Amino acid sequence: MKTLEVRLPGKEYRIEIGSGILETAGETVRSVARGKKAAVITDSNVDSIYGGRVRKSLKEAGFDCFTVVVSPGEGSKSMEVYSEVCEKLLDGGLTRKDIIVALGGGVVGDLAGFAAATVLRGVDFVQIPTTLLSQVDSSVGGKVAVNLNAGKNLAGAFHQPKAVVIDTDCLDTLPDRVFSDGMAEVIKYGAIEDADLFRRLSALGGRTGIMSEIEDVVYTCVDIKRRIVEGDEKDEGGRMVLNFGHTLGHAYEKSGGYSRYTHGEAVAAGMVKIAKIGEEIGITRKGCSDEIRDLIRTYGLPDSIEIGLEEYSQAVGIDKKAEGREINLIFIEDIGKAVIRKMDTLRLIGLIRGVEA
Ligand SMILES: NC(=O)c1ccc[n+]([C@@H]2O[C@H](COP(=O)([O-])OP(=O)(O)OC[C@H]3O[C@@H](n4cnc5c(N)ncnc54)[C@H](O)[C@@H]3O)[C@@H](O)[C@H]2O)c1
Ligand SMILES: O=C(O)C(=O)C[C@@H](O)[C@H](O)[C@H](O)COP(=O)(O)O
Numbered sequence: 633m634k635t636l637e638v639r640l641p642g643k644e645y646r647i648e649i650g651s652g653i654l655e656t657a658g659e660t661v662r663s664v665a666r667g668k669k670a671a672v673i674t675d676s677n678v679d680s681i682y683g684g685r686v687r688k689s690l691k692e693a694g695f696d697c698f699t700v701v702v703s704p705g706e707g708s709k710s711m712e713v714y715s716e717v718c719e720k721l722l723d724g725g726l727t728r729k730d731i732i733v734a735l736g737g738g739v740v741g742d743l744a745g746f747a748a749a750t751v752l753r754g755v756d757f758v759q760i761p762t763t764l765l766s767q768v769d770s771s772v773g774g775k776v777a778v779n780l781n782a783g784k785n786l787a788g789a790f791h792q793p794k795a796v797v798i799d800t801d802c803l804d805t806l807p808d809r810v811f812s813d814g815m816a817e818v819i820k821y822g823a824i825e826d827a828d829l830f831r832r833l834s835a836l837g838g839r840t841g842i843m844s845e846i847e848d849v850v851y852t853c854v855d856i857k858r859r860i861v862e863g864d865e866k867d868e869g870g871r872m873v874l875n876f877g878h879t880l881g882h883a884y885e886k887s888g889g890y891s892r893y894t895h896g897e898a899v900a901a902g903m904v905k906i907a908k909i910g911e912e913i914g915i916t917r918k919g920c921s922d923e924i925r926d927l928i929r930t931y932g933l934p935d936s937i938e939i940g941l942e943e944y945s946q947a948v949g950i951d952k953k954a955e956g957r958e959i960n961l962i963f964i965e966d967i968g969k970a971v972i973r974k975m976d977t978l979r980l981i982g983l984i985r986g987v988e989a
């Protein structure tokens with residue numbers, strides 16, 4: 633097992649990465665819990681495969697536990713489901729000293745984390761991520777949220793978990809499409825921060841290759857995120873680089889009603905487009921967008937998604953990185969080197985039109 637420590641003053645936590653560590657998750661939760669009760673929040677797919685194992689481990693560690701199950705999919709990241717989850721947590725007798733366990737992918741982690749941040753004005757939670765995307769990205773860093781009609785992740789909080797338990801064996805049961813989603817964020821880390829990782833992903837060539845080095849790939853990504861989050865927990869500066877491809881990606885997700893394209897697919901197409909724009913205006917080395925596109929294709933992700941300029945405009949307007957008429961955009965200068973640049977939103981829309989022409 634590999635471990636990492638997120639050092640945020642007063643909110644430090646440990647991340648465990650290993651094979652088969654779901655079996656001892658209860659002990660890890662016990663080591664950070666203050667109360668006797670644990671509420672597991674999960675979705676029905678994950679519950680049927682891993683729920684029993686996690687509950688057994690929690691019970692062996694002395695917890696009195698109950699489970700709140702939501703429907704799988706992005707639709708559960710909504711105010712309606714959030715409200716139902718909070719009611720069920722209270723029906724189950726959750727008190728402020730108890731702990732929530734988020735067992736599932738990024739949807740469950742974001743939803744359960746937002747419930748943890750707000751129910752009873754905040755209770756502790758532990759992340760047990762079961763998708764590649766949630767293992768390399770969403771379980772770490774404390775961004776928790778649900779979507780609003782206006783856009784993606786627009787009601788949320790920063791609420792750090794007390795621990796993260798990453799059992800890479802969970803990846804064996806992922807459908808290919810869900811595995812690919814996670815690869816979009818893995819490729820993002822290479823593109824923004826780690827050219828060696830980017831080249832390694834290219835050499836590994838697909839799911840089988842990645843799985844042969846999975847502990848190390850997950851560790852590398854989580855370590856990058858840990859470092860960035862430690863430098864800027866609340867997304868006021870350096871953390872924004874983790875949003876590479878996301879401004880346009882969130883527009884694609886919204887335009888598809890949060891069901892046509894997954895987060896990973898939308899981010900993949902968003903990274904290619906913003907890299908092309910970067911090349912157009914001389915920020916990004918020519919050729920980077922082709923390199924990202926090739927890697928994205930290798931991992932079965934779409935390299936472009938077509939939507940209207942009006943849809944881009946709406947999404948850009950409500951982006952959390954916007955400041956008045958300007959938006960902070962994440963570009964890369966080269967593979968492995970991200971930069972943040974302010975741009976007038978109208979100019980961005982003009983550039984999107986330009987690269988599409
Ligand atoms: N908070 C953050 O920092 C952050 C970072 C990146 C993405 N996200 C969010 O994460 C969400 C996407 O997460 P995701 O890609 O994990 O999708 P997801 O949570 O919807 O999971 C995808 C599917 O895989 C199933 N599943 C989960 N684990 C499984 C397993 N081990 N075996 C078989 N099936 C399994 C789920 O039931 C679901 O049907 C988006 O809402 C995105 O906005 C958040
Ligand atoms: O942790 C971060 O910071 C990220 O930006 C990670 C992203 O991969 C993730 O999709 C995040 O939820 C996006 O956040 P948002 O602030 O753009 O909603």
Ligand SMILES: [Zn+2]
Binds near residue numbers: 769817878899
């Ligand atoms: Zn993301």
